[in-house]
Amino acid sequence: xxxxxxxxxxxxxxxxxxxxxxxxxxxxxxxxxxxxxxxxxxxxxxxxxxxxxxxxxxxxxxxxxxxxxxxxxxxxxxxxxxxxxxxxxxxxxxxxxxxxxxxxxxxxxxxx
Amino acid sequence: xxxxxxxxxxxxxxxxxxxxxxxxxxxxxxxxxxxxxxxxxxxxxxxxxxxxxxxxxxxxxxxxxxxxxxxxxxxxxxxxxxxxxxxxxxxxxxxxxxxxxxxxxxxxxxxxxxx
Numbered sequence: 001x002x003x004x005x006x007x008x009x010x011x012x013x014x015x016x017x018x019x020x021x022x023x024x025x026x027x028x029x030x031x032x033x034x035x036x037x038x039x040x041x042x043x044x045x046x047x048x049x050x051x052x053x054x055x056x057x058x059x060x061x062x063x064x065x066x067x068x069x070x071x072x073x074x075x076x077x078x079x080x081x082x083x084x085x086x087x088x089x090x091x092x093x094x095x096x097x098x099x100x101x102x103x104x105x106x107x108x109x110x111x112x
Numbered sequence: 113x114x115x116x117x118x119x120x121x122x123x124x125x126x127x128x129x130x131x132x133x134x135x136x137x138x139x140x141x142x143x144x145x146x147x148x149x150x151x152x153x154x155x156x157x158x159x160x161x162x163x164x165x166x167x168x169x170x171x172x173x174x175x176x177x178x179x180x181x182x183x184x185x186x187x188x189x190x191x192x193x194x195x196x197x198x199x200x201x202x203x204x205x206x207x208x209x210x211x212x213x214x215x216x217x218x219x220x221x222x223x224x225x226x227x
Contacts, residue, residue: 033215042205042221043156088155099146100216102156 004029004091006103014111019076021106023089030092032072033100034063038085046074081110114140116208118219125196126227133191133222135206141186142208146216147179150203162189196226 005024013019023032031050035043047056049065049072056063062075076083086107090100115138125131135145144163148156160176162168162183170176180192189208193200203223207216 035218042218045215045217048215099144099158099161101158104155107153 004032004089004101004103006089006106008106009104010107010109012109012111013079015081016078019079019083019108021074021087021089021108023072023074023091023103025070025091028069029072030069032065032069033090034072034074035088035090035102036085037088037105041085043088076108079108079110081112084108084110114138114208114210114217116142116206116217116219118206118222120222121220122223122225124225124227127197128195130192130194131196131224133193133204133206133224135189135191135208135219137187137208137217140208140210142189143186143211144209145183145189146207146209147181147189147191148205148207150205150221152203156205159191193224196224198226200224201226 007022011019031048033048034046036046037043047063049063052069053067054065060077064073072089074087086105088105089103117136117138119134123131146161147159149159150156158171159174160168160170160181162181164183164186168181178194183189201224203221205218205221207218209216
């Protein structure tokens with residue numbers, strides 16, 4: 001099945017520094033979704049990107065979908081301690097509506 | 113956003129017993145529900161996809177006789193871990209999607225510990 005690769009696996013930053021996680025697929029994705037999972041919590045939907053080259057912003061978070069729709073990135077500007085958690089990208093996992101294949105996630109820790 | 117609940121939030125059971133986990137969509141009709149398993153520091157692994165009123169579709173390597181899934185209504189799906197063993201200890205998370213929807217909403221998860 002379709003796979004999405006995510007890097008880095010872990011990222012430790014000082015509060016105020018920027019953070020980026022990357023998601024790559026060997027095949028074209030019809031869409032890509034991003035989730036955040038706080039320690040001990042469940043994944044929370046952040047955003048879905050559909051269009052080639054799409055860029056969306058949510059406050060300090062910037063999401064990009066590559067022109068070829070094979071890669072995506074999430075960039076956080078000036079990280080805060082509330083940003084800690086694991087960020088997952090997810091691509092379509094099949095014909096079932098909503099079925100997703102998750103990347104391995106990037107775990108972000110922020111040192112105050 | 114849509115709300116999905118799970119019950120129980122955590123459960124501890126003895127090896128050999130069965131455990132039922134409920135997943136409910138509280139404010140929308142979930143034509144499709146997904147069950148995931150997540151081991152510590154790992155990603156979510158899809159176990160099965162269930163559509164209301166039909167048999168669940170299991171991912172490769174997931175035993176359908178061990179993980180029984182029932183999606184009896186548009187708001188409720190259940191996962192029963194039969195004859196649980198310590199290796200079944202994990203975080204089980206359900207998600208739900210409405211008809212034709214690309215977005216899935218996750219429940220809070222159930223942490224299962226088998227002694």
